[in-house]
Amino acid sequence: MTPTWLDTTEAVDKVFLYIFGISLALLILITAVMVFFIIRFHRSRQTKPKDIPSSCLWLEITWTLIPTLIVLSMFWYGWQGYLSLTNVPSDALPIKAVARQWSWSFVYPGGRTSSKLVVPAGKAVRIAIVSEDVLHSLYIPAFRIKKDAVPGMTTHVWFRAPESGSFDLFCTEYCGLAHASMITTVEVLPADEFDSWLQTPQEAAGTAKSRQLLEQYGCLACHSLDGTPRIGPSFARLAEGEKVQLAGEAEKSAIVNREYLKRSILDPQSEIVQGYPAVMPSFRDKISEQDLQLLIDFLLQTDKTSTSGERRP
Amino acid sequence: MGKVIRMGEFFRRGFLESTGEQPSLFEWIFSTDHKRIGLLYLYSISTFFAIGVTLGLLIRLELIAPGRTIVGPDTYNALFTLHGVVMIFLFIIPGIPAAFGNIMLPLQIGARDVAFPRLNLLSWWLYIIGAIMALSSLAGGGGPPDTGWTFYLPFSGETTTNVSLAVFAVFILGFSSILTGLNFITTIHRLRAPGMTWTRLPLFVWSLYATAWVQVLATPILGITLVLILAERILGLGLFDAARGGDPLMYQHLFWIYSHPAVYIMVLPAMGVISEIIPVFARRPIFGYKAIVASSIGIAAAGSLVWGHHMFVSGMSDTAILVFSLLTFIVAIPSAVKVFNWVATLYGGSIRLDAPMLYALTFLVLFSIGGLSGLVLGSAATDVHVHDTHFVVGHFHYVMFGGTAFAFFGALHYWFPKIFGRMFNEKRAAWAWGIMICGFNLLYFSMLLVGLRGMPRRYYDYLPQFAQLNRLATYGSWVLALGLLFMAVNLLIALRRGKHIGANPWEAATLEWTVDSPPPPENFAVLPTVTHGPYDLEQAGEP
Incomplete structure (x- = not known):
């Protein structure tokens, strides 16, 4: 019955080949007939239109039935391919x-x-x-x-x-x-x-662990470690005691410390760094207290790129 | 009432002539004449099309190379959202029915106006109000909407941009669409001239009829869905929020229950235009009139049951995928039947390749590519790979731009002499067409290929392996834009300086060609009695 053990690529590509093959043949056929008619019946060759009937039941039935059979075969073949995508081998x-x-x-x-x-x-x-x-x-x-x-x-x-x-x-x-x-x-x-x-056990602490947490929580998608501008401010220059300019009407600012970093992770919308969009999702209930403390330790470190292989700016 | 002036004395301006009773702007924007309302639509739709094209060009320019080119990701996301909203809700959906349908429907069935002229004017006002609201979502507040035209929840419920305003604008536009549909259905049922039997209706009227039913039946669901987004954003009901027992998939079902039939609102009138143009320029009656009518109704009916094919990878059940895939393939059949009948009409004709015919024949090929590329999207296995890639973007541009917009340009060239009483320059029109098809295929065929290779859509930045095809697509967009500009300039010149022509320059047999060009304000001095079919070309010129 279903080719259960067919790999996904193979299963899908067979269907692509089948549908594209027939589609290409149909397209060429339609275009060629159309172009032939345009040339053959151009008014320079055919000054008066022929007086022939303008409907024909058996033709209509033929060109309804044939496409019906074609599309039904495509449907069935596509469905069989889809079953290969859903039938997961039991040892997966x-x-x-x-x-x-x-x-x-x-x-x-x-x-x-x-x-x-x-x-x-x-x-x-x-x-x-x-x-x-x-x-x-x-x-x-x-x-x-x-x-x-x-x-x-x-x-x-x-x-x-x-x-x-x-x-x-x-x-x-x-x-x-x-x-x-x-x-x-x-x-x-x-x-x-x-x-x-x-x-291989993952490191429980240290820079390697922090690096893994940054990846796990997706921080690096928006914040770089080396000062490269991305969607959010880079982590490169974060240091204890530094002043951060915040967005808002008045000249607001914050001092970088453990509390500030914690607020920035759990409630990012409350203080937005000037010049950056307010798009960061909150990590409240998504990050454990232990991971949070490890990340904050890392962010306050002066050297954040030493083990990452990225160059400093 | 128009002044009665003999031909040859000086040019009649028909319904375009000012009556001098009100300031000239007012006598247009408060006119209940279907032809004036149609022209208001034509001008506003063309303006929004130009805006949509500009947004599209900016998207392509950003994608000319990987990384940031001209705008950042926030602006890019707003660009594709607005390109979608403007093109779909302000150009393609109202496009052919509201502009050409309004002008031609009463003329083609031998009526003096639509059934509800004031409702018709209200539709245009709702359209303009909706359009202004949609565009004003660009400015102020949280910035332009960045959800894509599909407004998928939960993202659209959370983003801080002006989504509520854009959604409300689309809600208003929906009412405009419903009212136009209602008006057309009533007009076709009640106001046909004596002798205009259902089998003598021009196929353009039939296509408007099928479209109008979809507009009336499907658009309210869009309205409800949009109200639910607003409820979600403003009241925080949690209808689509899984954490509170809601279902994000329900939104997608509700959205596509309208938005897939909307595809047929967009393409059916285009098919109607093609059915008008081909017989006139092939000098043969349309082949298989009844088959084409039946396929229009078949498309409208079956097209309402296939929305789930937008959701094959959404997490919907496999049984639903089975059913929707089957129904999707079924809806391909009536479209194929139409194409075969159009090609068969050419057989034995005496074919003239004037500008409207060039656009109509191009429609056949581009629509076929669009339709055939849709088959891999309907098939469950292959859709998984190409869903939400540039392949889909290429596919629907072949159908919507290569299909509907090319039919719109065909209609524009076909009815231009009727509406304005002047003829455009044929040579320049053919050049514009040639430039456009080159640019078009370079642009969208590259998209099909880059999508097959796996490039996701709505990507501001992309991996280097996609760079070459993206660059080609961007070059194509420039060529296409040049062709569009050329066409627009040619028509604008014709508006001012085109040669005056008579009532029936193409020697067509439908009723709109029996009245003067431009038509007089009351359309017919005496309502005609119809004695022959719409494509009996030997009787051209007689009612």
């Missing part, structure tokens, strides 16, 4: 994808998290997609899969990457200001490398 590795404005984070069995989607080569993975705020959509063109992330719902996709490599992953449901930056990568590792990656 479960991964959870969390979408938020404007970043992705992925949670693996055993609790490891990452901002890139890391998967083993040759093994099916099943991704459960959730959203923390508005609609998003997880799209991996290379594997022909896409599914919306809907608040309050869990949706699923599956795919199997035949060999290792890097592929793009996009958000394709418009989600606000930095929708176009909600891009990440699918890293396909050889199966054994993936297993050892999965088992």
Whole structure:
């Protein structure tokens, strides 16, 4: 019956080929007949129109029936392909994808998290997609899969990457200001490398941990570490005691300290840095107290880029 | 009442002539003459089209290269939202029915006006009020709306931009559309001239009739949906908020229950225009009149049941996907039947390639590309890959621009001599057409390809592998804009200096060509009695 174990790319491309093939043939046929009629019956060749009937029942029936059969076959073929996208192999590795404005984070069995989607080569993975705020959509063109992330719902996709490599992953449901930056990568590792990656414990503290938290909560989509201008102010020059000019009618300002940073994360709309849009979502109830303290420690550090590999400005 | 002047003495200006009873602006904006209201629509729709084109050009300019080119992401998001709102609600939906339908419907059925002339004027006023509100959402408050024309919740409930104003503007525009639909249905039922039987109705009238029913039945659902957005934004009801037991998918269903049939509001009148132009320039009666009428009604009916194909990846159930995919393929059949009948009309004709015919024939090819590229969007498996990519953007521009807008330009050239009594320069018109089709295909075919390669839509910035096709598309947009400008200039010159022509320059057989060009204010001195079909061209000139 259904080709259950067909990989997604293969299943979808067969349908593309079928529909595009027939469509192209029809388009060429219609255009060619039209052009032939225009030339053959141009008034320079045909000064008087022929006196022939202007309706014909069997012709109408023919050119209703044939397209009907064609589109029904396309429908059926497309539906069969779609079933391959929904029939998940039972041994698929479960991964959870969390979408938020404007970043992705992925949670693996055993609790490891990452901002890139890391998967083993040759093994099916099943991704459960959730959203923390508005609609998003997880799209991996290379594997022909896409599914919306809907608040309050869990949706699923599956795919199997035949060999290792890097592929793009996009958000394709418009989600606000930095929708176009909600891009990440699918890293396909050889199966054994993936297993050892999965088992490597993530650091519990220190710069590496902070860096991982920044990625997990999507901070870096809008705030750079090296001073590069993005949607929000860069973290590069944040330091204890520094004065920050705030937006508003009066000359408002704030002094950078632990309290200020905490307010900025949990209630970002209350103090907007001058010159930046008021678009940051609140992280109240989304970040644990421990992670919050770790992040604040990191943000007050003077050297934020040393382990990241990015150059200082 | 128009002055009666013999032909040849000096040029008659018909309904365009001022009566001198009121200041000249007032006698237009408060006129209940369907032809004047139609012209008001034509001028306002053309203005908004020019604004929409400018916004589109800015979008393309930003996308000429990856990264920031001319605007930031906030401005870009506002640009595509307004481009969509302006083009859909201010240009394509009212486009052909409100402008050409208003002018030609009473003339084509042998009536002196529409059934409710004052309601007709109210429709135009509602349209203008809605349009001004939509454009004023650009200025002030939280900044221009940035949700896309689809206003998807929950984002549109949360954004701080002027979404409420834009949504209310669309709500008002909906009423304008409903009233026009109501007016046309009544007019077609009640005001046909003696002898104008249902099978002698011009196909343009039939298409307006089918469209009007969709307008009357589907637009109220848009109204309700927009009120629900406002309720969500202002009262915070939580109807679509999952955290409070609401459902974000319900909004998408409600939105597309109107907005998919709206696609047929946009394209059916265009098909009607094509059915008028092809027989006249092929000098053959339309092939399969009854099949074309049946397919218009089929499209209007089946088109109301396919909205779910916008939601194949939304998280909707698989059963719903099965049903909506099947229905979507069914609605392709009547469109195909129309195309075959139009091509068959050419057989055995004596074809003249004047400007209206060039646009009509281009419609056939571009609409076919649009329709055929829609098949992979209707098929469940392939839609998953191309949904919300530039492939969709390319597809609907082939249908909406290559289809409806090219039919609009065809109608403009076809009826221009009737409305203004002057003829445009044929050579320049053909040049403008040639430039436009080159630019058009460069622009939108590149979009189809870049979408197939996986570039998502509504992206301000994109990855380097998409750069080449995007650059080509932007070049195409410049060529297309040049063609549009050329066409507009040619018609504007003709408005002033075009050669005067008689009642029936194209030797067509429908009733509008039996009256003077421009038509007199009362249309027909004596209501005609119709004795032949709309495409019996040997009887051209006789009622």
